[in-house]
Amino acid sequence: GNSVTQMEGPVTLSEEAFLTINCTYTATGYPSLFWYVQYPGEGLQLLLKATKADDKGSNKGFEATYRKETTSFHLEKGSVQVSDSAVYFCALSPPNTGGFKTIFGAGTRLFVKA
Amino acid sequence: AAGVIQSPRHLIKEKRETATLKCYPIPRHDTVYWYQQGPGQDPQFLISFYEKMQSDKGSIPDRFSAQQFSDYHSELNMSSLELGDSALYFCASSLYPGRANTEAFFGQGTRLTVV
Numbered sequence: 001g002n003s004v005t006q007m008e009g010p011v012t013l014s015e016e017a018f019l020t021i022n023c024t025y026t027a028t029g030y031p032s033l034f035w036y037v038q039y040p041g042e043g044l045q046l047l048l049k050a051t052k053a054d055d056k057g058s059n060k061g062f063e064a065t066y067r068k069e070t071t072s073f074h075l076e077k078g079s080v081q082v083s084d085s086a087v088y089f090c091a092l093s094p095p096n097t098g099g100f101k102t103i104f105g106a107g108t109r110l111f112v113k114a
Numbered sequence: 115a116a117g118v119i120q121s122p123r124h125l126i127k128e129k130r131e132t133a134t135l136k137c138y139p140i141p142r143h144d145t146v147y148w149y150q151q152g153p154g155q156d157p158q159f160l161i162s163f164y165e166k167m168q169s170d171k172g173s174i175p176d177r178f179s180a181q182q183f184s185d186y187h188s189e190l191n192m193s194s195l196e197l198g199d200s201a202l203y204f205c206a207s208s209l210y211p212g213r214a215n216t217e218a219f220f221g222q223g224t225r226l227t228v229v
Contacts (some may be wrong), residue, residue: 043204044157045224051190057228093218102147102206104156111222 003026006090006105021075023064023090031092033057033066033073034102035063037043038087047075047088085112087090116140118221120205127195130153135190135224139207145169145219146188148180149204157204163188193227202226 007022025033035047035057048057050066050073057064063079073090090105119138127133145164150173151156159172163182170172177195182188182192186207190197202225206218 044206044220046219102159106156 002031002092002094002103004090004092004105006064006088006108009087009107009109010013010111012111012113016079017112018085018111019075019077019080021088021090021110023073023105025071025073025092025096027035027092027094029069029095030068031094034091034092034093035062035073035075036104038089038107040086044089045086057058060073080110080112082112085110093095104110116207118207118219120203120221120224122224124225124227126148126229128229129195129197131141131195131228133192133195133226135192135203135205135226137188137190137221139186139188139205141208141223143207143209143219144186145208146182146186147206147208148174148188148190149206151202151223152198153201153206155179160190191225197228200226 002025005024030053034049036044037045037047048059050057053066053068055066064075065071066073071098087106087107087109091102093102121136125133147162148160150160151157160174161180162170166182178192180190194211202223204223207222209220
């Protein structure tokens with residue numbers, strides 16, 4: 001079946017530190033991969049996405065590369081800010097199944113200290 | 115740009131009461147999904163609709179029902195509420211995924227508290 005596994009949190013970093021949040025997936029076929037971010041008290045927002053192998057999604061300084069050989073989609077940012085404190089969800093969307101349900105990882109909470 | 119609108123944003127109900135959550139998708143989106151996110155948990159898929167027909171079903175309790183109307187908005191009806199139903203309920207919309215890897219856009223959620 002389809003599943004997403006991401007590193008457990010919380011992750012606590014100082015401002016300007018390098019961020020990596022690991023995400024691996026299990027899927028049949030070629031799913032689309034996403035990172036969603038949830039700021040305190042708000043809904044899920046799409047952060048970035050990649051729809052095929054070797055694609056790199058990027059937004060707001062965050063990047064993730066679709067690695068089919070390692071079934072991974074790790075999220076990275078070179079220099080985090082306090083405003084990046086949020087919960088980050090890795091997710092996949094199965095390809096053209098006739099139904100549709102995004103499958104989410106458990107989320108990783110990030111705290112960034114000034 | 116217009117986003118997915120959910121109402122109400124917050125709702126407090128007593129046990130055994132009924133609640134109705136509403137979702138208004140992005141214009142021209144024909145597919146709506148409902149998710150439930152318990153405290154500290156990842157979102158769980160409940161149900162989805164395409165062109166007013168149920169297209170997929172997840173872990174939705176029998177006490178819950180949902181429908182999509184002719185204007186594509188959707189309502190999630192929850193009866194005999196239990197304390198464990200307290201959660202953030204997200205609605206998302208997209209174009210039908212048969213159009214290749216479309217993404218879902220999420221509303222801000224309705225926080226339901228059952229007391």
